[in-house]
Amino acid sequence: MALITKAIRGTQDVLPSDSAAWQHMERTALQVAHDYGFREVRTPVFEHTELFTRSVGETTDVVQKEMYTFDDKGGRSITLRPEGTAGAMRMLLEHGLHNEALPVKVAYVTSCYRYEKPQAGRLREFHQFGVESYGAASPLADAETIALADAVLKALSVTGVTLRLNSIGCPTCRAEYHKALKAYFEGKKDELCGTCLDRLDRNPMRILDCKSPVCSAIAAEAPVITDYLCDDCAAHFAKVQEYLTAADIAFELDPHIVRGLDYYTRTVFEFVSDALGAQAVLCGGGRYDGLCEEMGGPKLPALGFAMGLERLLMVLKAQEAALPEPTRCTVYFASLGEAAATHCFKLANALRAGGIAAECDTVGRGLKAQMKYADKLGALYTVVVGDSEIESGEATLKDMKTGEATPVVLDEGALYNDLYNKELDRHFAAVANLLEG
Ligand code: HAM
Numbered sequence: 001m002a003l004i005t006k007a008i009r010g011t012q013d014v015l016p017s018d019s020a021a022w023q024h025m026e027r028t029a030l031q032v033a034h035d036y037g038f039r040e041v042r043t044p045v046f047e048h049t050e051l052f053t054r055s056v057g058e059t060t061d062v063v064q065k066e067m068y069t070f071d072d073k074g075g076r077s078i079t080l081r082p083e084g085t086a087g088a089m090r091m092l093l094e095h096g097l098h099n100e101a102l103p104v105k106v107a108y109v110t111s112c113y114r115y116e117k118p119q120a121g122r123l124r125e126f127h128q129f130g131v132e133s134y135g136a137a138s139p140l141a142d143a144e145t146i147a148l149a150d151a152v153l154k155a156l157s158v159t160g161v162t163l164r165l166n167s168i169g170c171p172t173c174r175a176e177y178h179k180a181l182k183a184y185f186e187g188k189k190d191e192l193c194g195t196c197l198d199r200l201d202r203n204p205m206r207i208l209d210c211k212s213p214v215c216s217a218i219a220a221e222a223p224v225i226t227d228y229l230c231d232d233c234a235a236h237f238a239k240v241q242e243y244l245t246a247a248d249i250a251f252e253l254d255p256h257i258v259r260g261l262d263y264y265t266r267t268v269f270e271f272v273s274d275a276l277g278a279q280a281v282l283c284g285g286g287r288y289d290g291l292c293e294e295m296g297g298p299k300l301p302a303l304g305f306a307m308g309l310e311r312l313l314m315v316l317k318a319q320e321a322a323l324p325e326p327t328r329c330t331v332y333f334a335s336l337g338e339a340a341a342t343h344c345f346k347l348a349n350a351l352r353a354g355g356i357a358a359e360c361d362t363v364g365r366g367l368k369a370q371m372k373y374a375d376k377l378g379a380l381y382t383v384v385v386g387d388s389e390i391e392s393g394e395a396t397l398k399d400m401k402t403g404e405a406t407p408v409v410l411d412e413g414a415l416y417n418d419l420y421n422k423e424l425d426r427h428f429a430a431v432a433n434l435l436e437g
Pocket of ligand 1: 082083084085114116121122123124125126127128130131132260261281282283284285286303304305306307308309310311
């Protein structure tokens, strides 16, 4: 029985108590993205396996160890998306979006799947808010994309976050760097893990983000890419820094950032939070100018980032940021008797149609139990309806917080007006409070 009452390791549910916070993160992120010109897209949760092996890279941890891959009933190899960039690029090419006026900028909120060892901040099903910008080669686009990530964090009042920035160059400068890395790691061959020994020949840069403690310690002393950047890459990187500085976005240079995915070129960055412990990277991204061609498309510069939403929520909770209250009930209609129950059902539906959250009894409780339930729901107001209220067409609206009782006309339109005005008053009071604060 335990199998059907326990979620799979590394997955988690979003309970009603947290859903308002999730909606808040997703809406805020997509709204800020919209203001930066990024339009929402949605892609399938699974794709052909080859899409990820080709784009994310065969020697990455994600492809070698973490993908959920299976054959479907038609014998095709399918993979649950481990990240959003590859699927978004497939979408762009399939629908010819790159033929529209460039840059084309997209944003998404998606679930991702990686078979990693679960721990705080590391799940097997997790969610990302991500953006991708296609067709802009200028360092201004790098700065704009980073500014967007920064603006999302600011809009959510996230503090204690550092932006770390690096450039991992282009294939030209990387050829020299690979030689230097190879020479360095050859000398440490006996200590490297089996996977990294294989990477030594195929893709030595991947050793730099191996999660084994021994390999990471060796990698910390390895030559850094910034010493090998070609003139163009160095100039591009200098411009990105200049633009970020002009936009008052603070950053630290970190030559050790290489990112765990193969498609990156030039600028790479991570926003790291001091509230996250071991899994400190809240947001990661960079430029990937070669991916479109690699996937059979035209030459198309591109860049983007993704932010882990579970990690973001952990940060918001750790810093006790103001999060929206779980959905609340504005008015609860408590009924006495069958005729009143029907009346309350009708009134509640009419108010709901006007966007006011209303509830009435659906389980046949007595009046006292209904009031208790209304209290548990956090209802702001209650109206008790019995035969005499139906007959007189009048009732009492009770403010559950202050106990204040106001006579109301028991009519859809009148009630709607009363409650709508009260909602407005509450809204303006909240805004005034915010402004004062
Ligand atoms: P990534 O660094 O692999 O990049 O993931 C981005 C973010 O997703 C991480 O910073 C982290 O917050 C979250 N994340 C990753 N793995 C897990 C996990 N196992 N559990 C919980 N959260 C996790 C990408 O995915 C790239 N596609 C980003 C990108 C978009 N680059 C360019 N465009």
